[in-house]
Each structure stands twice: as structure tokens, then as C-alpha cells.
Amino acid sequence: MDLPRRSVRSHLLGLIAAAVVPVWLFAGYLLGQYALQERYRFEQDAVQTARQVSLVVEGELANLQTILDGLSKSPALASGDLQGFHREALDLVHGTDRTIVLRDLGRNQLMNTEIGYGAALPSVAPIEAVDREKLNRSGVFVSDVFTDKGSGEYRVAVAIRVPAPKGEDLLLSLSVPTARIRDVLMRAVPEGWTVGVGDRDGNYVARSKLHDEWTGKPGLPGYVEKIVGRSGSFTSRNFEGATLLAGYYRSPHSDWFYTANVPLSAAQAPLWRSLAAICGIGLLSLLVSVALGYFVGKRFTQATAELATRAEALGHGRSVEPLSTSVTEFAAIAQAMVDAERAIAERRYELEAVLETAPAAVWFTYDPKALQVIRNRFAAELMGLPTDAHKSFGRPDLVIDTVAVKDGHVVSREDRPLSRAMRGQLTDHEEFAYTLPSGVERFLLSSARPIRSPGGRIIGAVQISLDITERKRGEEQLKLLTNELNHRVKNILAVVQSIASQTLRNATSLSEAGRTLSSRLVSLARANDLLIQQNWSGADVKDLVATSVSSHAPIDRFNISGESVWLPPNVALSAALAFHELTTNALKYGALSNETGTVSIQWKLLGQKQHRWLNLEWRERGGPPVEPVERKGFGTQLLERVFASGTSGRVTLKFQKSGLVCTMRVNSASQVNPTVDNDDTPGGES
Known part of the structure; x- marks a missing residue:
């Protein structure tokens, strides 16, 4: 089928258009992303500026609170000498625009540095419920903007609660003009930004621009309503109708909000400059590409014969056959490449088969x-x-x-x-x-x-x-198993060493030491076997108790009851040794030394979640009377030492006439480290 054919230059121009359009689209995408990034950067700058201003202003408020804290320690105030306290307050504010007032929580002023002592003091508004709550909680609050009745200027105050010599606590406040807040915040205002400070009611406290016009006045409702939460950013119109990009931060101390504003046009200016630059560069690139396409296209026709000859040589030397294509100059080249591809394909299939099989x-x-x-x-x-x-x-x-x-x-x-x-x-x-x-x-x-x-x-x-992942994992697993085995062997050897040392130290003869040591090691081995059955993940209390006592006495001599509680391995080993010593002691001197005595072992969990405790009681009945002696046996020493020193558990031994009562309180989630309280020494050695 004969297709309509066009010159190389026509195809090149179409190719250039096809290449340039996606580039422009991509440039538009980049421009959009740049706009978002710039907007986000300005929003973050606005929030950060608001935070910085809050730090400066809140620092000034903290300074005022520090002055009040120092003044509240006045001996004159503590003794009720208001005239002396008035003199001290006047000395602090002399030559400044500050005013100190002492008042009760109602409407009465007790002292005012703006009014001479002894003069009649006008009543004031009572403290609002919200401010009372804040005073009760933190002992300090920062006021909203208010008008000074004497001078008519707008002021703010920091107040603290101070104890009165008698009766209800008083309120000591220090007020300054809002212009002072404006002077403080100006140090943190970047060039080109407008910063405002508002109180809890949305009235301006201070403003970096036009402060005198806006202090004490409410902000635009549409602007103030967008200040929600601790911090954030938004766009809004100002009093002149211009759109602003604003960031805000609300102080948890004073509950004032701080805003930093910049004209939205300033934030968008880099975007428009970039758009103009991209459009100019794109247009220039298109013109250059069209010119190059036109001149290069003229050379393609001359290169066709040479390219076809090389493509033919790449194949098997067969003659060039015509191929249906819209480009006349490329028809011979396309067919030559087909022939070359046939020759190369055979080798490629062989290589692919090998590479896909290996x-x-x-x-x-x-x-x-x-x-x-x-x-x-x-x-x-x-x-x-x-x-x-x-x-x-x-x-x-x-x-x-x-x-x-x-x-x-x-x-x-x-x-x-x-x-x-x-x-x-x-x-x-x-x-x-x-x-x-x-x-x-x-x-x-x-x-x-x-x-x-x-x-x-x-x-x-x-x-x-070559993939050696499984081999490496096997080596790592073997290493972990070896380290774990070494750790457990060392722990077991340390326990055995401790048992042997204590046994030999308390034995009266070598034969007695051998029998006692053998019995204790057998008990340790049984506990170890129980842990091995559970892959050393721990042991249930019931299984541990049964294993520990059944090797020494008939299980029907024991009354065992309690809920299912899982103990970690280290706790289980310590508990097994303790049960062994208690059972041995009962066989020699306690309830198991006759035919009628019994032992009750009961436990339950106390506490919740991470602070759970196992409370276990060993109670002997029906044995011979228990008589205290002066010397502590190894069993008592073991109960004192087997868990190591600490405060995470507790063991109590009581020697009642009916028999020994041992209460163990153990942290069921961690290593046991109890202390021991003894009412008496056991009536025998184990």
C-alpha cells in the first residue's frame, strides 16, 4: 500500500512540535510545583515569624511577672503594712509607665501606685470566672486590653495571686501601655511584614504598623475567625481590601494570638517572574529548533544512501527491498535495518536462552x-x-x-x-x-x-x-544461637556457683553439703527442663509450683490454686529455687515433717497493664509448733538473696503457731528484685 509521503523537513517539524509540547507541559507542571513550594515557604515563614514575635513579647510578659514575684515577697505585704508596701511599689515603677495595683478578687482596690496612699480608691470590675480558674490553676494570668480611666490610654496587665495576711487571697498586678508591647515586638518584625498581637477577645493589643489607630480595637471578624488552634496560616483581606497571607500562633501562657502578614502579591511575585522567563525561553527554543530542523532536514536526504549501505552490511548482504513508509528518504534505511535485525536476532535468541536459564x-x-x-x-x-x-x-x-x-x-x-x-x-x-x-x-x-x-x-x-541471602541469614542465625547459648550457659553457671557457695558455707559436714547441693541442683535442673519445653520463653506458675514441690513430697499434701500467670525465664528459675527451699524446710521442720500436715499455695495477679504484680502465699498447717531461733539458715538467706537486692518485689516470712506463712509479691513482667521482711527466724535449718 502506497502511503502519502512527505519530506524529511516536514517530519522533523512535526517531531519538533511533538517534542516541544510535552516540554512545555512539563515546564507548566514544574511551575505549578514551584508555586506550591513558594506558597508553602511563605506560610512557614509567616508562622515562624509569629512564633518569634510571641517569644519576644512573652519574654517581656515573663519579665513583668518576675517583678511581681519579687514584690510579692515583700515583708510589708506579708505583715499587712500597705503604706510600706505602697512605698516599695512606687520605688519599682518610679520614672516608668508601669502601674502596680493590689486588689481583692471582688471590686475593691487596696493600693494603686497612680493614686496616693490614703486617697479613696475607685472600685474595679470583678475578676471573671475564666481568669479565676487560671489563677487557681497557675497562680498568674495576662489580661486583655483595657482602658486606663485616668489617662485614657490602652494598657495590658500581668497579675499574680498573693496570700493576704488574713482572709481571701489578693491579686497583685503590673500594667503597661500597649505601646510598650509594640516597642518590644518591633525587634522581631522582618522587613516588609506586618505583625499584630491580639487578646483573647480578638482586640488588637499591639501592631507593628498603625499601632495607635488599632490598639484596643477589634480585628476584622473574617480575619479573627480563621485563627483556630495553636498555629497555622490562611489568606484574608485587610482593612484596605488587600489580600494577605497570614501566619498565626496562640500562646499557651497568655492566650494571646500573634499574627504575621505579608501581601499575597509579594508571595506570588517570584511565580510570575518565573512564568515570564519560562515563556520567553520556550519561545526562543522553539524558534531555534524550527531553524535547526529545516537545515538538518536537507542533509538527511544525502545521508540516506550511506546509512542504507551500512545497514545492509550489518545484515547478510542482501539487496534493499522497498518498505511502506511515509518518509521516502527513510524507506531504504528501514528495510536495511530489518535485514540486519534478522541476522542479529539469531544470536540474541541464543544469548537470551542462556541468560534466562542460568x-x-x-x-x-x-x-x-x-x-x-x-x-x-x-x-x-x-x-x-x-x-x-x-x-x-x-x-x-x-x-x-x-x-x-x-x-x-x-x-x-x-x-x-x-x-x-x-x-x-x-x-x-x-x-x-x-x-x-x-x-x-x-x-x-x-x-x-x-x-x-x-x-x-x-x-x-x-x-x-549469585544470591547468597539464605547462606548469610543462616550464618547470622547460627551466630545469634551461639551468643544466646553462651549467655544462658553463663547465667546457669552463675546460679550454680552461687548455690554451691551458699551450700558449702552453711553445711556442717561434707556429706551434708553433697546431699543438699545435689538436691538443689536437681530442682534447678527440673526448672530448666520446664523452660526448655517452652523454648525458654518462660513458665506458667502452676506448672512451676507442681514441678518444684512434687520431687520432694506427695502432691496430695499440697493445696495449689491460682489463675494462669506466665513468668519470664529469670523469674521462673528464682521462684523454683525458692519453692525448693520452702519444701525442704517444711519436710524437715514444718507441716510436711509429720503425716497430717498440709501446705496451701495460692496466688493472684494485682495491678493493671505494665504494673502488674503476682501475690503468692505459702501457708503451712498441721505441722509441729514453729519456734523462732537466732541463727538464719540457708533457706532464709536464699529467700533474701535469690532475687537480688532492689525494690520491684517483696517477700514476707511469718512464723505463726499454726505454721510458716511466706508471702511473695513479684513483678510478673520483669526480673524479680524483692526485699525481705522477717517477723522471726525459721524454727530450723534447711
């Missing part, structure tokens, strides 16, 4: 920076990429973003095997740990070689890697 990951690259690679199926699977059976093997893809580690150090992409091979370096059997974007970690054994042209120039590189 259980090794293979990467080829012809990119000088090794950022574009050709992978086989195994390499794609290792990197967590989908494997497409219909995808051409020779098609390059961008490398995925992985983190490579060798010998504990992160390896940059320039120092990895494939990149080094592109520089002519050889890599043999080097181990790397790769972390994929999905978080999966792979261990690879890699080798790499450069690919050279017949002239010796490096044109590419190849890397072959």
Missing part, C-alpha cells in the same frame, strides 16, 4: 554512568521487579534506587562493581548487601568485567551475581 543475576550496561542496564529474568526477580516474558532482553531500563553495603560501609553507585567495570576495573567474588526500595535485603556475591571494542575501548560492562 541461576545467576546478569546485568549489562552501555551507559558510561551505569544508570541504564539490561537485566536477565533472575536479576529482575532479585531486585523485586516484574518479569515480562514478552519483553525484549536488549531493552535497557533505569537502575532502581538501592542501598549497597560492603564490610559495614555504604557503597556509592560510582563504587559498585558495574560502575567500576565501566572504568576498566575488575571485580571478583565480592559480597554486597543490597536494600531494595521495598525494604527487602539481599546478599549478592558479585563479579564484573568491562566489555571492550576490537580496538580496546571500553564500550560497556557486565556483572554477574
Whole structure:
């Protein structure tokens, strides 16, 4: 079928248009992102400026509170000498615009530095419920803007609660003109910004611009309503109708809000400048591209015959056949490439079959920076990429973003095997740990070689890697198991050493020491067997008690009851030794030394969540009377020492006439470290 044919120049112009339009679209996208980033930056600057102003102003308010705190310690105030206190307050405010007032929580003033002592003091508004609550909670509050009745100026006050010599507490306040707040905040106002401070009712306390016009007046309702929460930003119109970008911060101390404003047009100015620059550069680029396309197109026709000859030589030497195409000049080139592709395809299919079959990951690259690679199926699977059976093997893809580690150090992409091979370096059997974007970690054994042209120039590189992840994980698991075994063996040996030392120290003869030590080690071994059955995750209290006492006496001599409680391994071993000593002591001197005595073992959990305690009681009945002696046996010493010193548990021994009562209170979630309280010493040695 004959298609309409157009010149190379026409196709180039169409190609240029197709290339430029996406670029412009991408530029528009970048411009939009830039606008968002600029808007976000201005919003953050506005919020940060509001915070900085709040720090400055709140610092001044803190200074006023500090003055009040010092004045509240006055001996004259404590003794009720208001005239002396008035003189002290006048000395503090002399030569300043500050006013100090002492009043009760009702309407009465007791002292005012603006009015001479002894003169009649006018009544004032009572303290509001909200301010009373804040005074009760923190002892201090910051007032809203108010008008001084004497001078008519707007002021704010910091007040603290002070104890009266008698009766209800008093209120001591220090007020300053709002102009002072304006002077303080000016130090933190950036150039071009307008900063305002508002009280809890939305009235202006101070303003960096037009302060005298707006102090004490309410802000625009639409503006104040947007100040919600602790901090944020918004856009709103000002009194002149201009749109502002505002950031705000509300102080938790004074409950004032601080706003920083900048004209929205100032925030958008960089965007418009960038838009103009992009449009100008885009138009210039289009004109240059059209001119280049026109002149280059004239040369394409002359190069067609030469390109066709080379393409034919690439194949098997067959003659060029016509191919239906819209570009006359490229018809011969396209057919020549088809012939060459047929010859190359046979070799490629053979290579693909080998690479898809071999259980090794293979990467080829012809990119000088090794950022574009050709992978086989195994390499794609290792990197967590989908494997497409219909995808051409020779098609390059961008490398995925992985983190490579060798010998504990992160390896940059320039120092990895494939990149080094592109520089002519050889890599043999080097181990790397790769972390994929999905978080999966792979261990690879890699080798790499450069690919050279017949002239010796490096044109590419190849890397072959074997997956040794399972082997490395096995080695790590073996290491962990070995360390865990060493740790547990050391702990067991430490316990055995402690038992042997205490046994030998308290034994009266070598044979007695041997029997006692053997009995205690058997008890330790039984507890260890119980933990092994649970993979050393711990033991249930009921199983632990039954195992510990059944090896010494018939289980029907014990009344065992309690809910299911899981003890950690270290707690279980300590408890097993304690039960062994209590049982041995009962067999020798207590309830189990005759035919009728019994032992009741009961427990329950106390507390909630992370602060749960196991309360366990050992109570003997029906045995011989218990008589206290002066000397502590090993059993008592063990109960005092087996859990180590600390405050996370408690053991109490009571020697009643009916028999021994041992109460253990143990933290069920951690290592037991109880202290011991003894009412008496046991009536025998164990």
C-alpha cells in the first residue's frame, strides 16, 4: 500500500512540535510545583515569624511577672503594712509607665501606685470566672486590653495571686501601655511584614504598623475567625481590601494570638517572574529548533544512501527491498535495518536462552554512568521487579534506587562493581548487601568485567551475581544461637556457683553439703527442663509450683490454686529455687515433717497493664509448733538473696503457731528484685 509521503523537513517539524509540547507541559507542571513550594515557604515563614514575635513579647510578659514575684515577697505585704508596701511599689515603677495595683478578687482596690496612699480608691470590675480558674490553676494570668480611666490610654496587665495576711487571697498586678508591647515586638518584625498581637477577645493589643489607630480595637471578624488552634496560616483581606497571607500562633501562657502578614502579591511575585522567563525561553527554543530542523532536514536526504549501505552490511548482504513508509528518504534505511535485525536476532535468541536459564543475576550496561542496564529474568526477580516474558532482553531500563553495603560501609553507585567495570576495573567474588526500595535485603556475591571494542575501548560492562541471602541469614542465625547459648550457659553457671557457695558455707559436714547441693541442683535442673519445653520463653506458675514441690513430697499434701500467670525465664528459675527451699524446710521442720500436715499455695495477679504484680502465699498447717531461733539458715538467706537486692518485689516470712506463712509479691513482667521482711527466724535449718 502506497502511503502519502512527505519530506524529511516536514517530519522533523512535526517531531519538533511533538517534542516541544510535552516540554512545555512539563515546564507548566514544574511551575505549578514551584508555586506550591513558594506558597508553602511563605506560610512557614509567616508562622515562624509569629512564633518569634510571641517569644519576644512573652519574654517581656515573663519579665513583668518576675517583678511581681519579687514584690510579692515583700515583708510589708506579708505583715499587712500597705503604706510600706505602697512605698516599695512606687520605688519599682518610679520614672516608668508601669502601674502596680493590689486588689481583692471582688471590686475593691487596696493600693494603686497612680493614686496616693490614703486617697479613696475607685472600685474595679470583678475578676471573671475564666481568669479565676487560671489563677487557681497557675497562680498568674495576662489580661486583655483595657482602658486606663485616668489617662485614657490602652494598657495590658500581668497579675499574680498573693496570700493576704488574713482572709481571701489578693491579686497583685503590673500594667503597661500597649505601646510598650509594640516597642518590644518591633525587634522581631522582618522587613516588609506586618505583625499584630491580639487578646483573647480578638482586640488588637499591639501592631507593628498603625499601632495607635488599632490598639484596643477589634480585628476584622473574617480575619479573627480563621485563627483556630495553636498555629497555622490562611489568606484574608485587610482593612484596605488587600489580600494577605497570614501566619498565626496562640500562646499557651497568655492566650494571646500573634499574627504575621505579608501581601499575597509579594508571595506570588517570584511565580510570575518565573512564568515570564519560562515563556520567553520556550519561545526562543522553539524558534531555534524550527531553524535547526529545516537545515538538518536537507542533509538527511544525502545521508540516506550511506546509512542504507551500512545497514545492509550489518545484515547478510542482501539487496534493499522497498518498505511502506511515509518518509521516502527513510524507506531504504528501514528495510536495511530489518535485514540486519534478522541476522542479529539469531544470536540474541541464543544469548537470551542462556541468560534466562542460568541461576545467576546478569546485568549489562552501555551507559558510561551505569544508570541504564539490561537485566536477565533472575536479576529482575532479585531486585523485586516484574518479569515480562514478552519483553525484549536488549531493552535497557533505569537502575532502581538501592542501598549497597560492603564490610559495614555504604557503597556509592560510582563504587559498585558495574560502575567500576565501566572504568576498566575488575571485580571478583565480592559480597554486597543490597536494600531494595521495598525494604527487602539481599546478599549478592558479585563479579564484573568491562566489555571492550576490537580496538580496546571500553564500550560497556557486565556483572554477574549469585544470591547468597539464605547462606548469610543462616550464618547470622547460627551466630545469634551461639551468643544466646553462651549467655544462658553463663547465667546457669552463675546460679550454680552461687548455690554451691551458699551450700558449702552453711553445711556442717561434707556429706551434708553433697546431699543438699545435689538436691538443689536437681530442682534447678527440673526448672530448666520446664523452660526448655517452652523454648525458654518462660513458665506458667502452676506448672512451676507442681514441678518444684512434687520431687520432694506427695502432691496430695499440697493445696495449689491460682489463675494462669506466665513468668519470664529469670523469674521462673528464682521462684523454683525458692519453692525448693520452702519444701525442704517444711519436710524437715514444718507441716510436711509429720503425716497430717498440709501446705496451701495460692496466688493472684494485682495491678493493671505494665504494673502488674503476682501475690503468692505459702501457708503451712498441721505441722509441729514453729519456734523462732537466732541463727538464719540457708533457706532464709536464699529467700533474701535469690532475687537480688532492689525494690520491684517483696517477700514476707511469718512464723505463726499454726505454721510458716511466706508471702511473695513479684513483678510478673520483669526480673524479680524483692526485699525481705522477717517477723522471726525459721524454727530450723534447711
